[in-house]
Amino acid sequence: MTSPASIQTALRGEQALPLRPASQVMDLERLGALHQSRLSFMRTLVRRIMTERWQITPAVFQLDENGYGTVVYSVQAPHGLFSFVLFSDHLSPEERNDRVIATKWDLTMALVEGAVDEVYLEKLRQNVPKQEAGRVDSRVFVLSRANRSARNFDYVVDQLAQGKQPDVQKIAKVGYLYRTTAVYGSGKLGMADWEKVRSKHIDFARPFAGEMFVCLMLRNFSLIQAEHIARHRSAETFQPMAAEIKRYFGIGNSTGLGMAPYLVNHPLLINQWIEMRELALAKVRSLGYIGPKTKGLLLELIDRCENHTRETETEDEWQSNNNLTVVQDLQALKTYVEQSFSDWNDLLAWSEAHCSLQGQEMLVSIMLELYPELVDELEEFHNAEEFLDLDPLMPLQTLKSVIETRYNWALEIDFTAQGARETCWYRSEEKMEPRIGSAADLEAKDKQMALGVGYAVHKCYGLLCDYLKSHPEHTTARFMVANPKMRGIVRRIQSMNRCIYGDIQANLLDENVLPMHLLRCKLAFFGVSKFDPRSRLWVRNTMFQGAPLLDEIGQPFNDDWFMPLAPKQQGDAS
Numbered sequence: 001m002t003s004p005a006s007i008q009t010a011l012r013g014e015q016a017l018p019l020r021p022a023s024q025v026m027d028l029e030r031l032g033a034l035h036q037s038r039l040s041f042m043r044t045l046v047r048r049i050m051t052e053r054w055q056i057t058p059a060v061f062q063l064d065e066n067g068y069g070t071v072v073y074s075v076q077a078p079h080g081l082f083s084f085v086l087f088s089d090h091l092s093p094e095e096r097n098d099r100v101i102a103t104k105w106d107l108t109m110a111l112v113e114g115a116v117d118e119v120y121l122e123k124l125r126q127n128v129p130k131q132e133a134g135r136v137d138s139r140v141f142v143l144s145r146a147n148r149s150a151r152n153f154d155y156v157v158d159q160l161a162q163g164k165q166p167d168v169q170k171i172a173k174v175g176y177l178y179r180t181t182a183v184y185g186s187g188k189l190g191m192a193d194w195e196k197v198r199s200k201h202i203d204f205a206r207p208f209a210g211e212m213f214v215c216l217m218l219r220n221f222s223l224i225q226a227e228h229i230a231r232h233r234s235a236e237t238f239q240p241m242a243a244e245i246k247r248y249f250g251i252g253n254s255t256g257l258g259m260a261p262y263l264v265n266h267p268l269l270i271n272q273w274i275e276m277r278e279l280a281l282a283k284v285r286s287l288g289y290i291g292p293k294t295k296g297l298l299l300e301l302i303d304r305c306e307n308h309t310r311e312t313e314t315e316d317e318w319q320s321n322n323n324l325t326v327v328q329d330l331q332a333l334k335t336y337v338e339q340s341f342s343d344w345n346d347l348l349a350w351s352e353a354h355c356s357l358q359g360q361e362m363l364v365s366i367m368l369e370l371y372p373e374l375v376d377e378l379e380e381f382h383n384a385e386e387f388l389d390l391d392p393l394m395p396l397q398t399l400k401s402v403i404e405t406r407y408n409w410a411l412e413i414d415f416t417a418q419g420a421r422e423t424c425w426y427r428s429e430e431k432m433e434p435r436i437g438s439a440a441d442l443e444a445k446d447k448q449m450a451l452g453v454g455y456a457v458h459k460c461y462g463l464l465c466d467y468l469k470s471h472p473e474h475t476t477a478r479f480m481v482a483n484p485k486m487r488g489i490v491r492r493i494q495s496m497n498r499c500i501y502g503d504i505q506a507n508l509l510d511e512n513v514l515p516m517h518l519l520r521c522k523l524a525f526f527g528v529s530k531f532d533p534r535s536r537l538w539v540r541n542t543m544f545q546g547a548p549l550l551d552e553i554g555q556p557f558n559d560d561w562f563m564p565l566a567p568k569q570q571g572d573a574s
Contacts, residue, residue: 058073067228080203089105091104110140139192140190219249219543275500329362344367390494397468415455454507460483
């Protein structure tokens with residue numbers, strides 16, 4: 001397999017196109033305009049499952065006629081045996097709550113290493129349904145919970161019980177039967193930490209592979225449970241759901257501020273994710289002649305993305321306007337391709353001049369979709385050693401030059417302007433979840449998180465310049481002795497200087513910062529679609545919509561579920 005280093009070397013040859021600059025790619029608004037792609041983690045997980053033909057079979061299936069009970073799936077992957085354990089409990093309407101403060105859910109789940117016997121299953125039964133209030137051990141490496149869709153679940157069960165298929169147009173408004181409100185991993189609540197998972201469980205050694213797998217299994221169970229309840233409700237008239245409609249169901253997700261700090265706190269990992277995407281784009285842009293077959297596929301994908309965007313339902317005016325703009329962008333792109341398209345570099349440049357950021361990044365995802373033979377090998381390089389290393393011997397003049405070159409964006413921000421330092425990111429006391437408050441709130445300030453990288457760099461640079469006036473020959477170590485509070489940001493500056501991307505080039509302390517951009521960026525790398533903001537602080541979305549079903553493992557797989565469309569139904573004129 002080709003390494004990223006050799007790919008970069010090839011792309012940086014005399015005739016190669018350069019990677020897009022960090023000043024463009026790491027702009028906060030552009031990061032918030034990203035879409036799913038071939039390299040998104042859901043896509044790479046499904047490719048692995050389908051091509052390696054994982055064996056996923058029920059080991060325990062104890063559900064009553066209402067769908068309550070215990071289910072355990074045996075998961076035989078190429079390098080290990082795992083168990084997916086699920087508990088389905090009755091939840092009254094007054095107990096139903098999607099917020100993080102909830103204490104009960106319709107479903108709770110765990111991904112566990114090895115087979116599960118009765119003793120261990122009982123231990124899980126006593127703890128998994130409690131989620132944060134319970135305790136699990138290091139055999140567990142993902143924990144999650146989910147609630148039924150109030151608009152879809154009972155409706156689908158009723159339709160199937162009557163021998164009817166669900167109305168696809170109704171499903172298009174809410175494309176899932178369950179919505180997960182949290183997926184935990186990486187050592188939380190006693191679970192295995194990431195280092196153990198990465199080193200011991202090769203099948204889940206890619207970022208968030210275990211978490212994505214749990215969501216995929218939840219999607220599978222939601223369809224099975226709906227049919228199970230419908231069959232028991234009316235065995236005489238029951239009809240199973242059509243496969244094409246099943247594939248159109250995904251899993252809902254609610255994501256809030258808890259995800260936002262991750263992009264700031266893991267800069268080396270984020271650099272790796274972004275760089276692989278940009279390498280993939282550069283490989284496509286370096287192609288020469290674009291034949292009529294590829295042009296035809298391009299036009300098909302533009303049409304698909306336009307229709308997918310039209311099918312995205314949201315009550316949020318901001319997102320509705322964004323979706324309308326993307327539709328207009330795609331229509332303009334189609335016209336340009338039909339009339340003037342010459343090569344990928346020309347098309348990308350045209351989009352940057354005529355389309356919105358979301359339209360531009362939609363085109364990037366489409367371009368990657370067309371060339372699996374160029375793109376897919378990069379999915380193996382999404383991990384990174386997350387160690388920020390301090391170089392105490394670096395001359396201060398060199399450190400100053402690094403800041404001026406790499407962090408010029410931070411130096412250009414006026415942090416004395418009104419509102420420039422108004423936002424305070426902190427952790428709530430009751431749930432230890434990220435929150436946003438005012439810098440004037442002393443209680444919030446006491447629990448403040450260090451997300452103001454731009455301000456920290458700006459402050460460090462000012463102190464450094466003053467220090468250099470008296471000590472121009474000193475090293476970083478001497479500066480650290482005089483300014484010990486700068487140690488963390490200096491370590492970050494020196495470490496990130498080895499990267500192309502990684503640092504978000506925005507003032508996250510500004511009063512007008514939009515956390516939605518951070519949420520959307522990470523979710524796009526996960527592979528979600530159909531963003532539906534519920535405020536500036538949290539968003540609903542859909543996972544695995546259009547993905548193949550688990551009972552299709554072993555059948556021919558063409559990996560063509562990018563931006564899925566509602567299936568046509570009998571009598572559907574559209």
